Amino acid sequence: MDYPGNLFVVAAPSGAGKSSLVKALLELDSLVYPSVSHTTRQPRGQEKHGREYFFVSNAEFDAMVQANAFVEWAHVHGNRYGTSKKAIEERIAQGNDVILEIDFQGALQIKQTFANAVLVFILPPSWEELRSRLERRGEDTADVIETRLKNAAVEMAQVGKFDFVIINELFERALFDLKAVVHAQRLRYIAQRRARADTFQSLHIT
Ligand SMILES: Nc1ncnc2c1ncn2[C@@H]1O[C@H](COP(=O)(O)OP(=O)(O)OP(=O)(O)O)[C@@H](O)[C@H]1O
Numbered sequence: 001m002d003y004p005g006n007l008f009v010v011a012a013p014s015g016a017g018k019s020s021l022v023k024a025l026l027e028l029d030s031l032v033y034p035s036v037s038h039t040t041r042q043p044r045g046q047e048k049h050g051r052e053y054f055f056v057s058n059a060e061f062d063a064m065v066q067a068n069a070f071v072e073w074a075h076v077h078g079n080r081y082g083t084s085k086k087a088i089e090e091r092i093a094q095g096n097d098v099i100l101e102i103d104f105q106g107a108l109q110i111k112q113t114f115a116n117a118v119l120v121f122i123l124p125p126s127w128e129e130l131r132s133r134l135e136r137r138g139e140d141t142a143d144v145i146e147t148r149l150k151n152a153a154v155e156m157a158q159v160g161k162f163d164f165v166i167i168n169e170l171f172e173r174a175l176f177d178l179k180a181v182v183h184a185q186r187l188r189y190i191a192q193r194r195a196r197a198d199t200f201q202s203l204h205i206t
């Protein structure tokens with residue numbers, strides 16, 4: 001599907017820093033809108049329904065799947081997460097840019113539907129640092145951290161399917177790289193529109 005807005009998809013193993021990077025990007029770039037996902041996971045300490053996620057029951061999630069309300073959804077770390085059509089389609093149809101922070105399975109589903117979506121994978125600088133970020137964040141139990149680290153190996157094996165890879169060692173450097181990806185896509189989009197307009201003009205089509 002071809003929409004006038006750009007769709008950016010950021011995936012990473014849990015703890016690599018994608019939420020922190022996306023939050024910082026959103027503070028700097030008022031033209032990018034976040035998508036709020038639905039999840040069956042329980043809210044963490046400060047999380048609010050409708051802000052970080054729409055927290056729904058298994059039955060509510062099932063009903064949305066049945067109603068074909070998701071553009072993508074997946075089982076991640078023992079819970080289900082999904083991006084609703086409502087969260088993105090209206091915005092990109094209006095020409096706004098939208099950024100999704102989702103896992104690799106969802107990212108690959110998005111690419112099937114939106115061929116122009118830009119997929120970015122965030123890597124941590126090392127396994128030790130990944131573990132230490134999850135521990136320092138202090139939001140998950142030791143069991144949950146072990147599950148997320150185990151899943152990280154499977155997730156990182158998918159990196160070759162993404163358009164861009166950013167190593168989040170120094171935060172400011174990684175943020176610079178993410179901004180550069182967004183900027184490059186906007187320039188590419190303008191170039192594509194110009195090329196199309198030129199083709200139409202040379203064929204005398206208005
Ligand atoms: N470059 C960095 N250097 C050091 N710490 C960082 C860096 N980037 C993020 N962090 C910290 O690492 C922790 C994990 O970051 P964050 O919550 O953004 O990860 P995430 O990839 O979104 O994880 P999840 O998928 O579980 O939501 C946070 O405490 C964050 O402040």
Ligand SMILES: Nc1nc2c(ncn2[C@@H]2O[C@H](COP(=O)(O)O)[C@@H](O)[C@H]2O)c(=O)[nH]1
Pocket residue numbers: 011012013014037038041072073074076077081082083101102103104105106107
């Ligand atoms: N496929 C999808 N994955 C999603 C979505 N929203 C979030 N996520 C990913 O789940 C894990 C865990 O998130 P957490 O908030 O519990 O730490 C992480 O990789 C998210 O990116 C979604 O809509 N679809």
